Amino acid sequence: MAGLAASFGAGAMTNSIDEIGHARCILAIGTNTTYAHPVIGMKVKQASKNGARLIVANPREIELVSHADLWLQQNPGSDVALLMGMMRVIVDEGLCDRDFIEERCENYDAFTDSLKKFQLERVEEITGVPKDKIIEAARVYATDKPSTILYAMGITQHSHGTDNVIAIADLAMLTGNVGKPSTGVNPLRGQNNVQGACDMGALPNVFTGYQGVVDKEIRGKFEDAWGTYLPREPGLTLLEILDAAHRKQIKALYLIGENPILSDPDARHARESLKALDFFVVQDIFMSETAQLADVVLASATFAEKDGTFTNTDRRVQRVRKALEPVGDCKPDWWITCQIGQRMGRKGFDFGGPYQIMEEISRLTPSYGGITYERLGDGGIHWPCPTKDHPGTPILHTERFTRGKGRFIPLEYRPPAELPDDEYPLLLTTERSRYHFHTGTMTRKVRGLTALEGEGVVEINPKDASRLGISDGEMVKVVSRRGAVMARTKVTEVTPLKVVTMNFHFVESPTNQLTNPALDPVAKIPEFKVCAVRVEKI
Amino acid sequence: MERTNVTIDGTRIAVDKGTTVLQAALSAGIFIPALCSHPHLPSSRQVKPFQVVYRGTDKLRNDDSLREFEGCQLCLVKIDGMEGLPTACTTQVAEGMVARTNTPEIKQKRRENLEAMMSEHPGACLACDRKEECDPFRASIRKASVITGCEFCPNNSKCELQEVAAYVGISDSLPAYEYKGLPDVKTDPFFERNYNLCIACTRCVRACQEVRVNSALGLVFQNGAVVIGSKAPTLEESGCQFCGACVDVCPTGALTEWINKWDGVAERQVLSTCPYCGVGCQLELQIKRDRIIGVSPKGDGTVNQGQACVKGRFGVVEYVHHPDRLKVPYIRRGGGLEEATWEEALELVAERMGSYNPHEVAVISSAKCTNEENYVAQKFARAVLGTNNIDHCARL
Ligand code: SF4
Ligand code: SF4
Ligand code: SF4
Ligand code: SF4
Numbered sequence: 026m027a028g029l030a031a032s033f034g035a036g037a038m039t040n041s042i043d044e045i046g047h048a049r050c051i052l053a054i055g056t057n058t059t060y061a062h063p064v065i066g067m068k069v070k071q072a073s074k075n076g077a078r079l080i081v082a083n084p085r086e087i088e089l090v091s092h093a094d095l096w097l098q099q100n101p102g103s104d105v106a107l108l109m110g111m112m113r114v115i116v117d118e119g120l121c122d123r124d125f126i127e128e129r130c131e132n133y134d135a136f137t138d139s140l141k142k143f144q145l146e147r148v149e150e151i152t153g154v155p156k157d158k159i160i161e162a163a164r165v166y167a168t169d170k171p172s173t174i175l176y177a178m179g180i181t182q183h184s185h186g187t188d189n190v191i192a193i194a195d196l197a198m199l200t201g202n203v204g205k206p207s208t209g210v211n212p213l214r215g216q217n218n219v220q221g222a223c224d225m226g227a228l229p230n231v232f233t234g235y236q237g238v239v240d241k242e243i244r245g246k247f248e249d250a251w252g253t254y255l256p257r258e259p260g261l262t263l264l265e266i267l268d269a270a271h272r273k274q275i276k277a278l279y280l281i282g283e284n285p286i287l288s289d290p291d292a293r294h295a296r297e298s299l300k301a302l303d304f305f306v307v308q309d310i311f312m313s314e315t316a317q318l319a320d321v322v323l324a325s326a327t328f329a330e331k332d333g334t335f336t337n338t339d340r341r342v343q344r345v346r347k348a349l350e351p352v353g354d355c356k357p358d359w360w361i362t363c364q365i366g367q368r369m370g371r372k373g374f375d376f377g378g379p380y381q382i383m384e385e386i387s388r389l390t391p392s393y394g395g396i397t398y399e400r401l402g403d404g405g406i407h408w409p410c411p412t413k414d415h416p417g418t419p420i421l422h423t424e425r426f427t428r429g430k431g432r433f434i435p436l437e438y439r440p441p442a443e444l445p446d447d448e449y450p451l452l453l454t455t456e457r458s459r460y461h462f463h464t465g466t467m468t469r470k471v472r473g474l475t476a477l478e479g480e481g482v483v484e485i486n487p488k489d490a491s492r493l494g495i496s497d498g499e500m501v502k503v504v505s506r507r508g509a510v511m512a513r514t515k516v517t518e519v520t521p522l523k524v525v526t527m528n529f530h531f532v533e534s535p536t537n538q539l540t541n542p543a544l545d546p547v548a549k550i551p552e553f554k555v556c557a558v559r560v561e562k563i
Numbered sequence: 564m565e566r567t568n569v570t571i572d573g574t575r576i577a578v579d580k581g582t583t584v585l586q587a588a589l590s591a592g593i594f595i596p597a598l599c600s601h602p603h604l605p606s607s608r609q610v611k612p613f614q615v616v617y618r619g620t621d622k623l624r625n626d627d628s629l630r631e632f633e634g635c636q637l638c639l640v641k642i643d644g645m646e647g648l649p650t651a652c653t654t655q656v657a658e659g660m661v662a663r664t665n666t667p668e669i670k671q672k673r674r675e676n677l678e679a680m681m682s683e684h685p686g687a688c689l690a691c692d693r694k695e696e697c698d699p700f701r702a703s704i705r706k707a708s709v710i711t712g713c714e715f716c717p718n719n720s721k722c723e724l725q726e727v728a729a730y731v732g733i734s735d736s737l738p739a740y741e742y743k744g745l746p747d748v749k750t751d752p753f754f755e756r757n758y759n760l761c762i763a764c765t766r767c768v769r770a771c772q773e774v775r776v777n778s779a780l781g782l783v784f785q786n787g788a789v790v791i792g793s794k795a796p797t798l799e800e801s802g803c804q805f806c807g808a809c810v811d812v813c814p815t816g817a818l819t820e821w822i823n824k825w826d827g828v829a830e831r832q833v834l835s836t837c838p839y840c841g842v843g844c845q846l847e848l849q850i851k852r853d854r855i856i857g858v859s860p861k862g863d864g865t866v867n868q869g870q871a872c873v874k875g876r877f878g879v880v881e882y883v884h885h886p887d888r889l890k891v892p893y894i895r896r897g898g899g900l901e902e903a904t905w906e907e908a909l910e911l912v913a914e915r916m917g918s919y920n921p922h923e924v925a926v927i928s929s930a931k932c933t934n935e936e937n938y939v940a941q942k943f944a945r946a947v948l949g950t951n952n953i954d955h956c957a958r959l
Contacts, residue, residue: 042842042866063806063872064842070776092776214841216930218937222955225937227928229951233938238951251946256921260944260951266925275952277919279912281940282929304915311887312900320915321908322900324889327882328838329848329855333933335836337843341866345933348833348848348855349883353890354905358929358936361909362943368913371947374939382935403834404864405843468839468874470882473752473805473821 028190034428039209041339041419048207050172054082055179099152102441108192110148114163122201131430139435171207204422214338221336229260234390270298277304324355331357333379343405441555449557483512484526490516502561569660585651596727598635599764600652603869613781616792618746625783636676717824718816751798760817763789767809779803807876823856837875925952
């Protein structure tokens with residue numbers, strides 16, 4: 026979410042999910058919404074049924090395409106060019122929101138300079154999207170206001186994901202579609218509490234509420250509150266931690282509820298890194314592939330067995346309530362971590378329950394300052410909610426951007442880090458299943474979900490399949506520079522020519538052994554979406 | 564919004580303009596029986612018929628014998644100054660309107676309309692005067708494949724049709740119901756469709772088509788009646804997304820979830836947030852004997868407005884109650900992981916984690932855990948281990 030923070034000063038959805046239904050134009054780019062965020066997908070379909078213009082930009086013919094007014098089938102990894110092309114049309118045709126740009130934004134001239142390189146002919150060549158469609162999409166987005174943009178992993182999981190996000194933010198500012206109801210730039214976060222984990226400072230460079238660890242005053246505040254000296258240097262990110270473990274620089278790791286062997290790009294490297302650790306603790310609800318490598322496995326409780334809060338993708342803090350006693354002798358994650366803290370001789374880990382932890386959070390976090398369990402009640406509150414009488418903030422940047430002025434950032438097109446060549450002639454992109462979640466540790470325990478989709482498949486276009494002499498349902502080997510996995514084919518036109526698609530929910534076909542750990546230099550998100558492969562008959 | 568004042572059964576109610584009499588009554592807690600209208604569905608009840616629908620392998624063709632679906636005709640009201648008995652779901656409020664919901668004329672007509680509907684539905688569970696003391700023998704053979712009465716129906720005592728029938732009052736002279744042997748489609752995951760129990764209210768079709776903007780379920784007209792079915796023989800082939808919206812609005816046992824089919828009524832429900840994706844749907848966990856028996860998406864003012872998806876709706880119970888759940892801590896001894904006590908495990912972790920320098924340790928926390936847990940994890944990394952090496956998997 027680094028791109029959004031640079032443009033607007035805050036890296037979260039600018040508007041709430043409830044507003045989607047009132048948008049007159051919805052641009053869904055790099056999100057297979059009906060699969061990954063089904064209830065938002067439903068709202069998009071309802072809006073389109075009620076007359077909103079729906080523009081879908083996706084290399085694959087996802088379900089939303091059949092509800093769309095316009096489908097832009099850009100080549101994987103060409104999003105910046107596509108968006109810059111649209112903005113060029115908007116500027117050339119004078120469809121931008123002059124007043125908004127002047128009053129609320131900065132750096133506009135430098136930005137328009139960078140548009141010059143994006144002649145529509147060039148954009149058409151890079152993206153594979155016909156010029157006319159780009160022009161129409163630009164006109165619809167710029168004139169059928171309010172317009173909202175939804176995006177997800179298809180935008181961020183690239184080696185240039187930050188550029189993609191900046192391009193989206195530029196587009197929204199250019200047309201004044203920020204800070205008003207049913208507009209905005211809306212990253213749909215994947216897991217239930219990704220937003221919350223970031224808000225809580227489970228990040229190497231910030232405390233709660235994005236308060237920087239390098240800021241002396243802020244560090245001082247936390248040092249006072251926690252009664253101890255705190256480290257000044259930002260720490261390592263997840264992938265850097267694994268790399269450091271590989272080099273035996275990180276010797277001990279405490280890992281809570283994750284399954285990095287399946288979810289990390291280059292899964293073999295991840296496994297080797299974890300094996301190289303001197304001491305490895307895993308805390309999870311199942312004995313996952315990762316837990317099997319641990320020295321200590323701590324049994325934790327599910328969401329149904331504990332109290333707490335999750336913060337959803339539109340910044341709404343909502344209650345999780347204990348419905349059951351934990352099975353067997355498993356314990357809630359907060360309890361386990363606090364126990365370890367206490368046993369290591371530290372004060373400040375003797376909470377009476379999650380509500381007391383929330384009291385401490387709201388004391389130390391301006392954006393959560395007004396959040397208490399009583400106030401959350403049966404509804405939820407959108408942060409920022411600084412005080413006990415503040416109603417919460419469903420729409421960000423209404424009067425001014427979090428950073429002051431919205432910043433236009435000039436962009437250039439950079440191709441994906443790894444493109445097909447003679448040896449690896451196909452592009453692999455990863456995709457989510459409707460029926461499974463993340464690495465499948467939860468969903469694969471559900472019989473009905475497994476019956477609907479029980480194994481990883483590789484989707485391949487009929488033309489590519491016949492060229493390779495591969496038939497539907499055949500087992501094949503998918504090979505990249507980093508490894509090879511077996512998977513069953515699904516021959517379908519949903520996936521375009523020269524592109525194959527796999528998901529990463531299944532241990533048996535660990536797709537992430539193939540993907541490319543080339544990182545976006547700013548956001549450090551691995552390039553999941555694009556890498557070069559070949560498909561072999563076996 | 565302009566407010567309109569109406570009086571229903573002597574109670575004055577102020578509602579938004581454009582509200583129906585049925586919605587107005589509901590908002591004031593006045594019960595008007597209605598089997599085709601539902602708060603989560605749009606008020607229009609019109610659905611275009613398909614050419615064919617399927618019930619499993621049975622194929623049913625539209626014969627155009629009806630112009631449109633007429634509704635259940637139960638929500639009749641008497642409105643001062645208006646002729647006849649209009650339906651409350653199609654009548655919009657007007658300033659100063661005075662409506663009554665229980666005149667003798669309404670009661671009579673309502674009963675007739677319900678009885679007409681019931682001629683196609685097993686009635687024992689509704690009309691049987693020994694219902695309260697139905698013997699356990701019957702209960703014990705309730706898994707018989709033919710449903711002829713209440714103890715044989717999984718929907719018993721949580722059934723909207725039962726409630727409505729009790730309110731309307733069904734006469735003893737109910738025409739004898741004859742079992743028709745209609746398809747009971749059991750080939751789909753998560754829920755079955757027993758068309759012997761279907762009263763053709765069309766709620767499921769409208770949930771699928773209007774709310775979910777899908778078309779897995781549809782209807783045809785045959786011999787002057789509405790017939791419900793799926794677009795193709797199985798729901799998967801019909802493009803069903805297994806969101807469960809149809810199951811949630813069905814007023815009978817026709818659509819029944821497998822996993823809690825014979826679990827009866829929940830003892831309590833607990834409102835929580837879905838553990839899967841970032842939408843954060845609000846789910847009422849249905850609890851019985853310290854187990855989750857089902858999940859109902861919450862309406863009113865929630866982000867999900869009474870909806871969910873296959874993961875939240877059908878994907879919670881089995882993983883929470885899965886036999887493979889970890890129940891105790893494990894410690895690696897020799898080659899393998901062996902069961903341990905919390906005391907042993909926590910002491911070992913505290914001792915070993917404390918034996919490294921801050922730059923040699925790291926914590927990876929989880930986007931599945933709560934805010935409070937993530938807070939504690941980063942506090943632990945920073946204040947106890949002395950490192951900012953803390954991350955979670957948001958980047959993935
Ligand atoms: S659906 Fe309801 S009314 Fe019909 S048999 Fe079942 S419980 Fe009785
Ligand atoms: S589960 Fe959802 S998609 Fe499937 S038939 Fe029911 S309403 Fe339609
Ligand atoms: S299946 Fe249920 S919801 Fe659908 S028409 Fe029949 S009774 Fe109504
Ligand atoms: S029910 Fe589905 S859409 Fe709603 S939060 Fe859960 S996974 Fe997401």
